[in-house]
Amino acid sequence: MPGSAAEVTRRPGRPSHGAVRPGDGPLRHTAAQSAPDGSSAVVIGSGFGGLAAAVRLQAAGISTTLIEQRDQLGGRAGQIREAGYTFDTGPSLITAPAILDDVFRAAGRRLSDYVTLVPLDPFYRVWFHDGTHLDYTSDVGRMQASMAKFDARDAARLPRFFSRLRPIHDAVIDEGLGARPFDSLGKMAAFAPRVVRLGAWKPVARFVGRYFRDPRHRFLYSFHPLFLGGSPFRAPSIFLMIPYLEKEGGVWYAKGGMHSLVQGFAALFRDIGGRVRTGTAARRIEVRGGRVQGVRVATRGGRTADTPEPVETGTPPPGGPTGPADDAARGRSFLPADIVVSNADVGHTYGSLLGHVRRRRWNARRLERIKHSMSCFLLYLGVRRRYPRLSHHTIILGPRYRGLVRDIFDRKVLADDFSMYLHAPSRTDPAMAPPGCESLYVLVPVPNAASGIDWAHESEPMTRRVIAALESWGLDGLGDAIEVQHVFTPDDFSTEYNATLGNAFGIEPRLTQTAWFRPHNRSEEARGLYLVGAGTHPGAGVPGVVLSAAATFHAVAEDLWGGRQGRAASLRPVRPGGAALSFGPGPP
Numbered sequence: 297m298p299g300s301a302a303e304v305t306r307r308p309g310r311p312s313h314g315a316v317r318p319g320d321g322p323l324r325h326t327a328a329q330s331a332p333d334g335s336s337a338v339v340i341g342s343g344f345g346g347l348a349a350a351v352r353l354q355a356a357g358i359s360t361t362l363i364e365q366r367d368q369l370g371g372r373a374g375q376i377r378e379a380g381y382t383f384d385t386g387p388s389l390i391t392a393p394a395i396l397d398d399v400f401r402a403a404g405r406r407l408s409d410y411v412t413l414v415p416l417d418p419f420y421r422v423w424f425h426d427g428t429h430l431d432y433t434s435d436v437g438r439m440q441a442s443m444a445k446f447d448a449r450d451a452a453r454l455p456r457f458f459s460r461l462r463p464i465h466d467a468v469i470d471e472g473l474g475a476r477p478f479d480s481l482g483k484m485a486a487f488a489p490r491v492v493r494l495g496a497w498k499p500v501a502r503f504v505g506r507y508f509r510d511p512r513h514r515f516l517y518s519f520h521p522l523f524l525g526g527s528p529f530r531a532p533s534i535f536l537m538i539p540y541l542e543k544e545g546g547v548w549y550a551k552g553g554m555h556s557l558v559q560g561f562a563a564l565f566r567d568i569g570g571r572v573r574t575g576t577a578a579r580r581i582e583v584r585g586g587r588v589q590g591v592r593v594a595t596r597g598g599r600t601a602d603t604p605e606p607v608e609t610g611t612p613p614p615g616g617p618t619g620p621a622d623d624a625a626r627g628r629s630f631l632p633a634d635i636v637v638s639n640a641d642v643g644h645t646y647g648s649l650l651g652h653v654r655r656r657r658w659n660a661r662r663l664e665r666i667k668h669s670m671s672c673f674l675l676y677l678g679v680r681r682r683y684p685r686l687s688h689h690t691i692i693l694g695p696r697y698r699g700l701v702r703d704i705f706d707r708k709v710l711a712d713d714f715s716m717y718l719h720a721p722s723r724t725d726p727a728m729a730p731p732g733c734e735s736l737y738v739l740v741p742v743p744n745a746a747s748g749i750d751w752a753h754e755s756e757p758m759t760r761r762v763i764a765a766l767e768s769w770g771l772d773g774l775g776d777a778i779e780v781q782h783v784f785t786p787d788d789f790s791t792e793y794n795a796t797l798g799n800a801f802g803i804e805p806r807l808t809q810t811a812w813f814r815p816h817n818r819s820e821e822a823r824g825l826y827l828v829g830a831g832t833h834p835g836a837g838v839p840g841v842v843l844s845a846a847a848t849f850h851a852v853a854e855d856l857w858g859g860r861q862g863r864a865a866s867l868r869p870v871r872p873g874g875a876a877l878s879f880g881p882g883p884p
């Protein structure tokens with residue numbers, strides 16, 4: 297395999313988020329230069345945030361072990377394969393591939409060495425309840441032509457709208473605010489006037505409403521917070537950087553599905569010497585004298601799916617509740633580490649893994665006050681026929697927008713009407729389904745478990761309702777054509793991922809839970825403990841959690857190397873969609 301963990305070279309002239317740069321020397325560092333001798337890290341959880349953090353740590357010469365409680369890596373970005381059908385379980389749209397590429401660059405590789413990305417055009421087709429539709433693309437001229445059919449004044453305002461989004465995008469992406477820890481009030485004080493000036497504090501729907509009057513256009517440019525589990529009527533307009541990111545960097549598909557990107561990250565991590573242990577659940581983060589000591593884990597039979605050897609048993613901290621002999625007998629062991637990065641749900645990390653420690657900030661009361669994102673009801677359908685009416689990404693809207701969002705986020709009831717997002721990767725990549733068949737997933741936004749909805753009872757009728765709605769929308773004979781079916785409810789988010797209240801996207805993106813107000817990448821509870829992923833800064837979504845890994849790594853670098861060297865952790869601007877990028881063959 298090319299290169300090694302101990303010798304990482306950054307290509308000249310290529311922007312990077314978080315490659316460590318000890319001193320002002322050339323951008324080349326070795327394990328001996330960068331990490332104190334023998335520094336070790338354990339990353340808990342293998343979502344994209346955990347994987348990206350693990351790569352960055354290992355690439356900086358910190359001996360890193362990634363543990364995952366499930367048998368499969370990727371967290372929400374899992375995969376189901378059955379009877380020739382392949383389904384991504386969660387994320388399906390790739391935006392801002394340059395942010396992903398940065399992780400590979402930090403390890404001296406390129407994303408394109410591991411994964412083939414193909415651009416999608418249109419990004420998605422949105423079907424409105426009145427039977428009209430709009431194709432969403434990055435081509436402003438084409439967008440204007442389509443919008444003009446509904447409202448010419450709206451169409452004329454599109455360029456101005458995007459020009460207002462640019463400074464928001466630049467602050468978060470180009471200036472690296474999204475890729476640095478946001479854990480000082482000073483930073484917040486410096487950022488706040490800018491947020492006010494840009495109007496980025498306003499709810500997304502209000503910001504968008506100032507530019508467009510046709511409800512279809514208002515939906516088209518305001519719904520993106522729903523992709524992150526937030527309400528467009530509450531999430532601050534800072535999240536409008538997402539349509540801007542899409543416009544600049546495109547929307548992409550990873551050949552073989554999103555999970556092949558997970559596999560690419562995992563292969564990269566292993567190639568540079570990282571160790572992966574699936575089937576290994578963290579039970580406690582051990583802390584002594586205010587500093588992390590390591591992670592107590594439970595493994596199935598003391599063995600893991602990826603690594604045939606038994607999990608090593610280190611020396612547990614004195615006074616720990618169990619000794620090594622007890623641990624071994626229970627399939628438990630202790631992984632000592634100088635640095636622990638938790639990619640698990642924030643409620644689970646602080647409430648359970650750190651539940652035995654007296655917490656200064658994230659005590660039980662504060663954890664209870666966290667507003668968690670909405671959840672999803674998901675159907676994975678292997679269908680014995682093809683449906684040309686479907687695009688690769690299709691959004692089918694019900695009759696209500698604001699009212700439905702309120703039902704999901706505020707009233708927390710399962711409404712009679714619903715909107716759906718459909719992923720049909722077999723439209724682009726025939727290998728995702730047997731010949732003549734379609735691999736489909738249907739996502740219906742629903743309230744999280746604070747609703748008290750009994751999914752054991754609701755799941756079946758909901759499945760029938762969704763299939764009936766799709767049939768009447770135009771997928772004739774869908775029910776009879778299904779040969780593979782899996783259902784995933786908010787209960788499954790809780791049991792599969794330890795997600796508090798079955799949230800699908802971590803902590804809700806709202807003003808009071810953004811930037812400094814979000815749980816920090818550098819934990820206040822113990823030295824050496826960090827968070828990464830959707831629950832921390834900057835937030836959910838694949839680009840968000842990959843940026844969070846850069847922010848977390850930045851915090852680790854500052855703490856390890858301190859002062860100038862730590863601050864020098866490279867956070868140069870990145871321009872998604874920049875001309876230098878090349879991810880694969882053109883459109884299929």
Ligand SMILES: Cc1cc2nc3c(=O)[nH]c(=O)nc-3n(C[C@H](O)[C@H](O)[C@H](O)COP(=O)(O)OP(=O)(O)OC[C@H]3O[C@@H](n4cnc5c(N)ncnc54)[C@H](O)[C@@H]3O)c2cc1C
Pocket residue numbers: 340341342343344345346363364365366369370371372373385386387388389390391523524576577578579639640641644672674739792793794800801802828829830831835836837838839841
């Ligand atoms: C249905 C759906 C569709 C989405 N679509 C998109 C999309 O199209 N584009 C996009 O950009 N984003 C999308 N998202 C959002 C995106 O998928 C997530 O924000 C992101 O993948 C979350 O990554 P993460 O790093 O927070 O980790 P997660 O994926 O949440 O993974 C956390 C991991 O930690 C593990 N874990 C938890 N507790 C423990 C423990 N005690 N010990 C060991 N391991 C533990 C879990 O098993 C899990 O594997 C979607 C999300 C969902 C749910």
